Amino acid sequence: MPTFNPVKPGEKIDLSKLDPADSSFFEEGKKEGKKQLTKLTEKLEILQELFYAHGKHRLLIVLQAMDTGGKDGVIRHVFEGVNPQGVSVANFKVPTPEELSHDYLWRIHKQTPSAGEIVIFNRSHYEDVLVVRVKNMVDKHVWSRRFDQINAFEKMLSEEGTIILKFFLHISKDEQKQRLQERLDDPSKHWKFNPGDLKDRALWDEYMHAYEDVLSRTSTAWAPWYIIPSDRKWLRSLIIADILVKTLEGLNMTLPDRTEELSHITIE
Numbered sequence: 130m131p132t133f134n135p136v137k138p139g140e141k142i143d144l145s146k147l148d149p150a151d152s153s154f155f156e157e158g159k160k161e162g163k164k165q166l167t168k169l170t171e172k173l174e175i176l177q178e179l180f181y182a183h184g185k186h187r188l189l190i191v192l193q194a195m196d197t198g199g200k201d202g203v204i205r206h207v208f209e210g211v212n213p214q215g216v217s218v219a220n221f222k223v224p225t226p227e228e229l230s231h232d233y234l235w236r237i238h239k240q241t242p243s244a245g246e247i248v249i250f251n252r253s254h255y256e257d258v259l260v261v262r263v264k265n266m267v268d269k270h271v272w273s274r275r276f277d278q279i280n281a282f283e284k285m286l287s288e289e290g291t292i293i294l295k296f297f298l299h300i301s302k303d304e305q306k307q308r309l310q311e312r313l314d315d316p317s318k319h320w321k322f323n324p325g326d327l328k329d330r331a332l333w334d335e336y337m338h339a340y341e342d343v344l345s346r347t348s349t350a351w352a353p354w355y356i357i358p359s360d361r362k363w364l365r366s367l368i369i370a371d372i373l374v375k376t377l378e379g380l381n382m383t384l385p386d387r388t389e390e391l392s393h394i395t396i397e
């Protein structure tokens with residue numbers, strides 16, 4: 130598969146010009162795509178075990194999207210085979226009073242991965258320049274300086290050995306409508322329906338604008354953003370799985386060599 134490129138630092142982004150149903154990255158269709166995805170998730174399983182055993186790197190995956198964008202689907206489909214011991218998910222909801230009484234990165238830093246670990250952020254510190262901005266939860270002068278703060282924070286994590294990959298799951302407003310409608314129509318999906326999501330939907334354009342700023346101002350060499358066309362669920366998962374596999378393969382990890390140490394052991 131070709132390499133899927135991240136947003137270049139400072140690149141101007143107009144999300145209305147990026148088609149969420151774009152399939153030019155993989156033109157062989159859904160059936161073949163699903164086959165490839167299975168192969169990639171199998172590879173990921175092996176690479177994750179190696180990552181854990183190798184124990185030298187940390188991997189942080191950030192998932193951001195509008196409601197129904199597919200964050201949960203990515204977590205389920207891309208990571209289905211991996212060993213839960215080395216992978217965890219951190220969900221960031223409306224901050225608790227304790228979290229709010231600290232700086233906004235306090236709750237984030239605590240959940241970053243340790244050596245050998247992969248952590249998936251289901252929402253993240255980016256909420257503090259997205260929902261917080263769109264809903265005027267803090268003044269502009271407060272949220273606007275956070276782009277630099279976030280870049281500096283991620284740079285520190287990266288310099289200390291954390292690999293950071295950030296995925297924006299780009300869906301269209303129409304696709305969201307369909308997915309929300311499915312949740313309404315199917316009683317087994319009612320638990321997922323949150324009337325509050327409709328308020329965010331009404332602010333779609335404001336969110337897109339806020340996302341455009343996030344993508345162009347915080348995609349860096351050390352923590353790139355990938356804009357994933359996500360109207361097609363299989364394609365979204367396929368692209369993400371491919372990026373992850375390529376990133377992990379690029380680390381050229383080897384299992385710790387214990388041949389010498391173990392060569393003297395005899396099991397009676």
Ligand code: ADP
Nearest residue numbers: 196221222223224251252253256257260261323
């Ligand atoms: P999800 O939609 O991720 O499955 P929820 O339905 O529980 O989970 O939504 C979490 C909510 O928490 C979202 O509406 C999100 O905007 C909000 N949230 C997350 N982080 C913050 C934050 N820092 N400040 C305000 N709201 C936040």
